[in-house]
Amino acid sequence: MNMPAKPVYLEEKLRQVQASGRLAFRSKTLPSWCPGCGYFSVVDGVTAALGELGIANEDAVVVSGIGCSSRFPFFVNSYGFHTLHGRALPVATGVKTANEALTVIAVGGDGDGFAIGGGHLPHAARRNVDITYLLLDNGIYGLTKGQTSPTSVTGFHTSTSPYDNTDRPVNPLLMMLAYGASWVAQGYAGRPDQLQRLIVEAVAHRGFAYLHILSPCVTFDKTARTYRNLDLAVHDLPADHDPSDPMAAMRQAMQSDPPALGLYYREQRPTLGDALDSLVEKAGGRLAGQAAGSAKLRAAR
Amino acid sequence: MSAARHHIVIGSGVAGSQAAETLRSRDPGSRVTMITLSNLPFYNRYDLPRVFRGERDWRHFLVHPPAFYTEQRIGLRRACQVASVDVRRRVVTLAHNEVVPFDTLLVASGGHSHLPAELTDYRHLMHGFGSFEEAVAVARALPEGGHVLMLGGDMIGLDLARTLIATGYRVTLVAGEQTFWPHEVEGDQRVRLLDSLRGVGIEVIDCLACGGVAALEQGASGLAARRVRMRDGREVHGDVVMPFFGLVPSVEFMVRAGVDIERGLLVNKALRTTDERIYAAGDVCQIWSDEEHRYRFYYGWKNVRAMGELAARNMTGADEAFHSAQDEHLEIGQDGTIRSPFWEYQ
């Protein structure tokens, strides 16, 4: 029922957005994605979430790597940094560390996050950097026209695995739980309302929020992660799932493919910024207005 | 180490240095190593009185510049004490536990000054004159025109006394039996000699008359630094006290080597000890004398140098006998001054 009857064309999309009153966070640049791409739902979700949370445009920074999904910053009316393949998380860590007053959202794809950038995930998670990481998983390298990614299913045929993808895909949710992310959830582009709720919660979470978003590539994947297949496969977490129980979260993450949608895990613990502030206190220093960046800049105008 | 033949010379004085040079020239393919207690390369001990004329730079006392040893390929192990010599293993063990093998060994360790037993308690109140460092130390302790109390007096001390007098210092000699060591002098000659010393300006107190030294003391405040009390109650005051009682051969490290020792190392006329690979030369050895039918010492710069030369020749294939190179008599000149071949050096 979430699958659009026909591709949603851009003009129509923009009209919808305008009607929804989320225009403040939409940039004038129209997304370059293919019609029907699941990522539109994510842009919608983010712009809506920022508006809903009352964040000023100038206080939000969207940081991305390279890939289809990493074009994201251009479509949000905020500060943006479109960086290198795989490096969204460390750059976002730098931005947040420099100015805690900023709301920092890192966006990237499955290749960006789990292949080339895989080394940064554990560290962003365990440090509990106070950022949101939206992982837009389409199971393929779309920007370069369809090569195998670390979340491609085994047996998948692409231009770099013409006979078979022999690798087994990673389990992103299980990994992020194991790495110590303090907020872990999964959404689906085909369920935009639920996705938007999850984005709002992720941005509101104080700490490292990991939101895995299943999102079909309508152009290069006609067989595996299609809207049709996903619509049939996805399901919500059981109503009695306790997101404060890490073992339950891990069990759920291991249970099905694709696993259930919803909030797997949530905990409150000190962020990287808190930890760095505690070092300043231990050293007998004075907090030097790290967090005052935004206000300072405004005052300087 | 290489398989080259290794000649070790213990001592870097006149005998040792002469031997090392001769060994080098007669056996060019060999290793030659001098091992010495001295911190400095070979310098002329007979020149040491010059420190009282203000010459305090040891470089001016060197017989050869340091580069000489490098050019001649003569190893110079300074500040090294020999602890023992193992004849069977043919190694020299140094006091710092380094074990050095040799093929032939020349002991030319010379002698060190003798201190009578009754004076050993006062060592800290006296100045030695056995090395450059000691010579400079006493020169530094002595104020200009200062007063030296010389105990005993031997030919080394008397040589120094002449220089001190000539340089404007005052010298009091507390003369005893060794005053003219190593010359043996009879009663009458001794009196004449003491008179001739007075003639060159040395104040002489004859211990044979005053019963000997009773005690040495630190001078009281306001007085000279040192005080010597005689058994007869007399006292002399001076700035420094220097004992000169002749030399005793430095052979401690040879005691367990298994070669024959009387006072010095006993050698035949070829300067060979009772071990065919070990030779001795200089003040450390007693050489068999057919004439006197005893092992005896030969003193004096010329003799010592001749011994070093001869030992080195015999270590490298020769088999020659030692003959005294100088006459050993002490003479009193017409003008009242004394002459000793001991003082003659080049």
Add this chain to the structure above:
Amino acid sequence: MNGTDIQVSICGSAGDGTIAAGEILRNVMAEIGYRVICFDVYPSEIRGFGKCIARLRISTQQAYSLKSRADVMVSLNDSHAIAHVGEVRDYGAVIYERSSIVDIPEGGHISAHLAPGHLPYPVPFREVSEKATGANRSRNIVALGFLAGLYGLPMESFRRAIAAKFGRKADAAEANVKAMQAGYEAGAACFKLDDVSFGPPAATLVPGGTVAMINGNAAVVRGCLEAGIANYFGYPITPATSIMEKLAAEMPKHGARLLQTEDEIAAISATIGAGFAGARAATATSGPGLALMSEMIGLGVIAEVPSVVFVSQRGGPSTGMPTKTEQSDLNIAVYGGHGDAPRIVIAPTNVEGCYRCAGKAFEMAEAYQTPVIVLLDLYLSNRYETVVFPTRPPFAPDMNRRPEKNALGPGYKRYALGGDSVSPRALPGEPDGMHVATGLEHNELGRPSDAGDMHSAMSRKRHEKLEAALRHPDFTTVKRFGDEGPVEVGLLAWGSTFGECLEAMFLAQAEGIRCAAMKVVMLWPFPTEAVTAYMADCGQVLVPELNYQGQFASLVQSQVARPVTRLARATGAPMQVAEILDEIRRLAGRTPGVRRAA
């Protein structure tokens, strides 16, 4: 050099306290008022018996490098010191442990290796330490005490320095002071035969500054702190690690933040992220780390984001020789990266320069919106010098060019062309300044554009804006020393090697050779005009540097059409003054004489 000019080498193995003894000595000598230059050699092994050498040149006049000959050597471990005793000059001193505990073969004791002109000082370090402290652990301090006593250095200063070093461990401080005292008495009682003597120190150095005994990395840290560093991200790598270690201790005191990242890529990424957010941010690494950072530096160039990267070079490539010095990362610093990616590269030539370049790097990164690489090397990072620091930091706290209010809004051109090519930059948090910084080629608004004329215009912008760095206020890009006007031989050098060049130049001048030396601190953009003018004065140009290829010589020749003579050495050790001098003589047509002690 007039007055005191004494080099002391302390040689031992890791665990002998070699470097600690050197540290105490250098601090005391600096406190007394001498100028001191020190460079320690460490083993690559962390523990065990690797060789350590602390070398200190103590002088009354400013010196620019270590001397090739030592005046005094202290051996704390003969097996290492034997190889180096030959560097002691004639009539210099060798102080060593008198006795071995076990039997050693011939040649196992350092006394077997003294040149006939050396003066031996056998000292029972172990025995004195045991007698004074009940343990032999303080042998290094006994040795130091002996040296101090022998040369009549002030015991009281050593007492203070030891107390300061072992401050927290009262037992260790007390034992070491006792060991120092015992060693001192032995030294004072010893007859000094060498001709080494410490004259009075310089009365005052420079008025109006604070004097510190500091190494290159510590000077970098001081520069960072005085320039107001807000964020540091780094990954440990020899020989840059001590920059991070010191910053980790100091930055929180100033409310600033430091994070140890998972690798060098994350370090530079976060640095550039912080720079994008408007913070003064830096990272430090060595050659291998710089290689990993190269892609991200390219992003910094095209996105025009400030960042500062300190690179302390070591022997390479790959892991190479991590504890040896080399100047072989010039190419990767200047050229390393994909695409046309100009950046600013500066290289201090001494410890004070480390401080100035560090602070100025933040100014330049902001002023020209670019990555700035500060090239150090192990020799400079670890070398100690007495430095007079200005009482007030000579660094501007903010050199950002911010947009006028009327330039903001939907049409804000973050990458506006024209003018001096530096476009005003809005920082996150600034209303109406929203834009996307991107690694894609972009138009003036920052929107992706691969139009040919746009790429051409933007490439020109990124190159041209750096030209202004050659005239950056209060910064020395090049400096000429020695004879003015035409010279027979002109030295042209960069980085730590310049000290040896100056020393060689002074010696050449003393021999009547007309000689000059130019240090090039700014390597990119290359100061072509100044170097060309200098080279026009030089009959011959000699370029000494510590790498195999002659990377700097190649850079010079790519910018100035004029042949130079390379003196490129890759030995892992600093250049020898004597070697430079010989080459100057050769180029000046003088017969190379007997190499003399420099």
